[in-house]
Amino acid sequence: MTSEDLEALLAKVGGVPAVAAVVAFTAGAMVCGFLMFVYSMATKKHKHDVDLPFKNGLSYSFPLRIMTEGASYGTLIRALCERVRGRAFISYKKWIFFGDEMWWVAHPAITAHVFSPVSSKNWFKVNKTQANDAFYMKESAEGKRTALLYTGDDQRWRTARYHLTPYFYNTDFTTLDDKVCAIVKKHIDRLVVEGGGHTELLEFLLLITIDLLCQVLYDSVLSQEDLGVLTHCMAEYIVPGTKYRGDYDGLDCLQYHTKVAVQMTKGAGAGTLAGIIRDCPDMTDKLKEENVAFFLEALTPAFASFWTISNILLITDEKLSDKAKTDATFRQQCIKESLRMYPPVPVLWPREAKCDHTMPNPIYAEGRPKAKRSFLSKMFGSVPFEEQPELKVKKGTKVFVIPTVYHYDDRFWFLPNEFRPERWNKDPGILGDFGENASSAKLNIRKRQSQHPGLLGNMKDTLGSARSMKTMQGKAKEFFADETLRSLIIGKETEEIQAAATYDQILESTDESAADLQKWTFLPFGLGQHTCMGRRLAVAMVDNTVKTFLKNDVMFYKGVVPSLFSRKIWHERVEAVAAVYNFPADPVFVQMKPSSKMKSVYSQSFYHGGK
Secondary structure, three states, X not given: OOHHHHHHHHHHHOOHHHHHHHHHHHHXXXXXXXXXXXXXXXXXXXXXXXXXXXXXXXXXXXXXXXXXXXXXXXXXXXXXXXXXXXXXXXXXXXXXXXXXXXXXXXXXXXXXXXXXXXHHHHEEEOOHHHHHHHOOOOOOOOOOOOOOOOOOXXXXXXXXXXXXXXXXXXXXXXXXXXXXXXHHXXXXXXXXXXXXXXXXXXXXXXXXXXXXXXXXXXXXXXXXXXXXXXXXXXXXXXXXXXXXXXXXXXXXXXXXXXXXXXXXXXXXXXXXXXXXXXXXXXXXXXXXXXXXXXXXHOXXXXXXXXXXXHHHHOOOOHHHXXXXXXXXXXXXXXHHHHHHHOOOOOOXXXXXXXXXXXXXXXXXXXXXXXXXXXXXXXXXXXXXXXXXXXXXXXXXXXXXXXXXXXXXXXXXXXXXXXXXXXXXXXXXXXXXXXXXXXXXXXXXXXXXXXXXXXXXXXXXXXXXXXXXXXXXXXXXXXXOOOOOHHHHHHOHHHHHHHHHHHHHHHHHHOOOOHHHHHOOOOOOOOOHHHOOOOHHHHHHHHHHHHHHHHHOOOEEHHHOOOHHHHOOOHHHOEEEOOOOOXXXXXXXXXXXXXXXXXXXXXXXXXXXXXX
């Protein structure tokens, strides 16, 4: 139901009194839902909530929980990730009891259904106005954007993609390696001379990344002063909730960086990205202006470099940390693992169902024992989610995918909370995933399937066949069938829940579909036809930035591990400040080119493997 439909309905039934009735009804429902949530928490019998099954499907308490615990990205992540057992998706209606359904998806089979080319006829990417509306935000006329990211699947996006694809897919970006390294080295040298080599890591990387974008994409070199102003401007723009307002000659941050991008584009070379957009015969002047401004917002290299450098500095094996400096393949693995742990984007752009349709329920298993049904479910005749062979998707349903939820799913990843570059030994290439070369993608999946799916861990290919998997699953069932020593000591009721959770984990992690679905659980650059176009260039920038930092002996300031890593767990380390980037929750201070004495103390410390 649209807002116009709601207004028409209210007009028919009496205007203001009807509004009061709707408000009263909604408020009462929210109170009831909150009391039900409190009751369920108070009567929870198990000590470990993580062992309980995920509550899939339509939920009236889920949005209430998000609101009561604080409507934030962190709250949403905790709600989706505290239980993995049997997790598929959770949804709510936009206006609690009516409106389109909002699905927060947490199973790769559903993601494959939405994003695969086969199913694309059933879904479309929403535009910026529709995305804002889904998050209950109204868009001002000044805030409307028509760059390729913001226009959904319309002709403006298709035009931009058609003309820019050859640049991003056919250019050999390795020819830029020396140029990128020289630009990064210039900033490090300036920092050492003018700032003593000390800096906050992300702030420094934002400055460097924006300089790289200006020189590589726009063929323009800004003065240090102009570069500093532009860095402040872009930082303000990508954090729309900030109270900071910079001085940009009377312009706001969007107007200013658009002005700078347009000015640089005028002098850009014919083969540069800015030059291609400027000379495009199929774009209007407005669309050209929007797109050249948009690519100044492409700050993924800064965030990916931040997490990669930090993760490498946390390696306690000195040989491995040195390997990241000299071994390009291992450095790629470190970048790839950092993108898994801290993907740049908080949430993929929403997709919306074009029509009513159905899809297989990914957690339905024929023959599975039926769960006990509550009194209310019996009264209303509702069938438990796990016992429904198909999921019904209604037209207008919006699907949201949070990459982090997948990247930490232990049904598909071995020890996902740990930084383990070696998990990519068999598949080190960051861009060697499906979608670019289907045959090589399948080969990569086969190569690494013994290393990824959660419970298989680092085992050899002993479970490569369906027969061996079924044998293991049958044996696992025997472990939990009879009374055990644990059930006698711990208690039968508690042990039954934990045993069932362990058994379900074995089933899900060794399922025949696990290896095929695993490729849908690594999505740092998005999925489908809207995958980030500039990912090849971004990865090249990140690799050269990380390499140059390591060669200039970057270290945590005074060798102290920042609280971001010593005191916070993974989902507390990021803050989603916009729909574009995950910001680190705390600052990380580093020093470049430390003195010989400091380097000696650091290398001999317990932290770095010394005695």
